[in-house]
Amino acid sequence: MKKVYISGLFCLALLIACGSPDKTEENVANEKPVATETNDVQLTAAQVKNAGIEIGALEAKNIHKTIHVNGVVDVPPENTYSVSVPLGGYVRQMTLIPGMYVKKGSVLAVVEDQQYIQLQQDYLTAKNRLKFTADDYTRQKGLNQTKATSDKIFQQVESDFNNQKVSVNGLAEKLRLIGINPASLNEHNITRNIRVYAPISGYITEVNTNTGKYANPTDVLFEVINPGGYHVNLTVFEGDAANLRVGQEITCSTSSNPNKRYIAKVHLIKPSIADDRTTSVHCDLEGGDDLLPGTFLNATISLAASSADAAPDEAIVKWENKNYVFAALGNNNYKMIPVETGTSLDGFTEIKTSEKLGNIVVKNAYAVLMKMKNAGE
Template sequence: MKINQNSIIIALFSVFCLGCGGQKQETEASTAKKENVEATDQVSLSDAQLKNAGIVVGSPETKSMYKTLNVNGVIDVPPENIYSVSVPMGGYISRMNLIPGMLVKKGSVLASVEDQQYIQLQQDYLTAKNRLKFSEADYVRQKMLNQTKATSDKIFQQTESEFNNQKVLVSALAEKLRLIGLNPARLNESNISKTIHIYAPISGYLSKVNVNTGKYVNATDVLFELINPGALHVSLTVFEQDAASLKIGQKIVCTTSSNPDKKYNATIHLITPNIENDRTTSVHCDLENFDQNLLPGTFLNAAIQLNGAEVQAVPDDAIVKWENQYYVFEEKAKGQFKMIGVETGASLNGFTAIKPKSTLQNIVVKNAYAVLMKLKNSGDEG
């Protein structure tokens, strides 16, 4: 069967025209969709709106950001910085006015104690001191007589021995007086006292007061407990799988549950080389800043900075979240902003690392959510 050549040409031309028409319609639809998407990602604000919303424009910054490990811990005091205060010789508490938590200065009187044995000790010292003067004079006299052979060597040796023994006794009694806080050089027969004072060995906080006025205390009793406030440190509990990523010198940012906005800085100085039965280890850190609100036993939340890298970062207030995606607003012209999608990274000290798809210049760094609300409200109105 013979096919008309003209008919074939006409048919092919018709198909081509139909294809071109469909492609044109698809291109027009795609362009309209793109323009519609771009329109929903852009917003314009007047000068008055910018001022009222407190919009601030700035540039992303290069920051050293860290991956952090979040752990828990407590404020602790090393044993060498906890001072237990006792009285060297027992007695009755005659005066004290202390409350746990008080700050006391080194050398201040914590309490006064009375007992008759203090009187006896002062009497023994003064008596021994007077006998020493007699023994010394007798020793000098016997030494001169012995040199002229007017007295035997035996008598001189006995006198010398008694003199030396009396010197030992006076020295020992003087040390006992110093032990209870009395100065033997100032002691005489007219100022013998039944009272001694207990002084603060350091400047610090009273963590425990175990006595009251009128109570009898023994030399073995702990009357007070003082804590050196400059020796507070952080004791963190870290799980076994995280311990390998820690090292001495790493920085830590701590907060308390009662005041999470207040940040305390610390540095790791000791990692316990042992895993406990609960599969954890203890990490001890030096506090760099602290105040009177930090007391031993205070619970802490801590973020350990593991590793650092130079990244592009923006203030936290520059990032908005919409439909589970993160965005920033780039200023295209005065008062004109476009919403740009970004990937967020680590956050530190009010900044968050971002990974934009293109280079960002000027962005909204403060009150970005105000721009988002304007954008979405404008879209709803359209």
Template sequence: MKTNTILSLSFLLLLMSCANAEKEATKEVSRPAVKQENNIVQFTAEQKKIAGITTGMPEKRGMSSMLNVNGLVDVPPENVFSISIPLGGYIRKTNLIPGMMVRKGAVLATIEDQQYVQLQQDYLMAKNKLKFAESDYIRQKGLNATKATSDKLFQQTESDFNQQKIMVKSLAEQLQLIGLNPLTLTAGNISRRIQIYSPIDGHVTKVNVNTGKYVNATDVLFELINPKKLHVNLTVLENDASSLKEGQKIVCTTNRNPDKKYLATIHLISPAIGEDRSISVHCDLENYGKELLPGTYLNAAVKLNHASVTAVPDEAVVKWENKFYVFTDEGNHQYKMIGVEPGILSEGFTEIKSPLPAKNIVMKNAYAILMKMKNGGEEGA
């Protein structure tokens, strides 16, 4: 009886021991592998190897960012020609339409008016009077030399001659203004019509007249552009303007063909700020063809240079709940999550604006640590 009682107690103790062992094992399995204190996560050497975690010190890098702006293809003022006529008249013929290509010296329009006839008549008559005034001057000069005539008469003759020279010269210049050559003008080729010629090889962008219309001296008949020199007019916000300087390179693309790159150089930055708090930046295009026309909308990327900054690989920065973090190596396979302020992103690196501790930073697979930390925290909750 006594022996049976001892055996029963021993069996009961054994059962209790097994139950306690099983309970401890269960606790060990459910225990989180993450220390939540101070945002520290614990890895084993094997876990670190499997996750591919590497560490290193942040480095100083000369980084640059891209400023994206918009603009239009434009033509410098010296390459835009407004065509007018110094004397009014009626348009008798013009075949121009916007978009046409014209060569230098080509006839743009034919204009007629009676004042052209009057101007040619006045020139030829003044020219004939000049011949008489010149002959009289020479004759009076000879007589005055022998005192056959008075000085007063000679001076009057000389004055008339000089005035007539001025008149002929003035009328000749007026003829040249309307495209007539005074040297070839004779009584036999007086015409009521004149022609307007193109001063450049270029494209017609505006036609403001039609056949039969009367134009005044102040009217612009046509507008031509020289397509051999185009530039880009960019619109840049006031806050971004301080980052730009003359000589910077930009890369432009069109919405129609975004794969085609056009290179340009900043030529001039306007000092005036517009009502929309933006400024105009003028850039010289370096490579373009006939497909790029004035008025074309462009997307432009300006490369901004910065001084040396503290940077880490992009993989070192993680984002959690709209905030950015990196992990410091605390030793013994422990990593601590600290908040940072990122800056420029360039060539696989991220600028860190906020100060970092003098410790190694997780450079690769930082997200593996973040996932272990957050998942481990949920299990331990």
């Protein structure tokens, strides 16, 4: 019984040994190496030559820093005119629609009301009475000088004469306000309607009335804008606003046509910061007749040039949304170093990283990146 037990153990040990063979040299050679994450890579001289890799140092460049902001096309108040009727009335003639171009002095509408008749009547009556009071004043003045009449009577006549002049002049201004010339008004040309004229040349943007509607003095009937007075209203963060100056040139473009550039110059910087930490910058737009008020614009503001360390664009690689350069360690060894980039200009990009960089790969850095990443697969 003891012999059988020992024989069983021996067979079990033999089976385990057969199922787990020792590693041979061939098996070890076929095993894949474990990939390790590293920022170092070494190339051969042939690889450096074939890839066209070149080594160099950062260069000091005068780079214009830029600010990218957004804004809209706007019309300054002096180029926008709201048209109303000072004394109110019924609109009897009007043929305008938004978008129409009108010239300064052209008739926008014809308005009528009985108060226009009454105003003209009052003016002519006051004008006639003024003539009477003027003659009476002249007569009483002569009598007073000879003491043929009392000072009290002369003062009363003088007061009536002065009051009548005030009344005539006031009514004359009311007539001018509604577009009637008092100098040419007489009893034969009293009219019941007035004409509303365009105050400026431009485009009708709003029509708030129609024929037959009564227009109150406070109602805005039309809005006219002068397209030659467009400007750009930019929204700039407070940190960037401190770098802006009146007269700086700005390049603008629309989202629908980004290749077409418009030039504007800073005209006014609002001297206050809003709750969202921004301020408004008003710029005079040169040209832009094809733009419409309210058009969204992308703007680039160039700041004063400053000296900065810069690397060629070919020296900077992007990996996993971060920017890197390859430091040359010697003997074709390279190390990938993260960097913070700034403004780009004429094929160079500003390097803001405070770490001191020696020689780096300045050409075909992506070839080094591909070699390094492929080496770990």
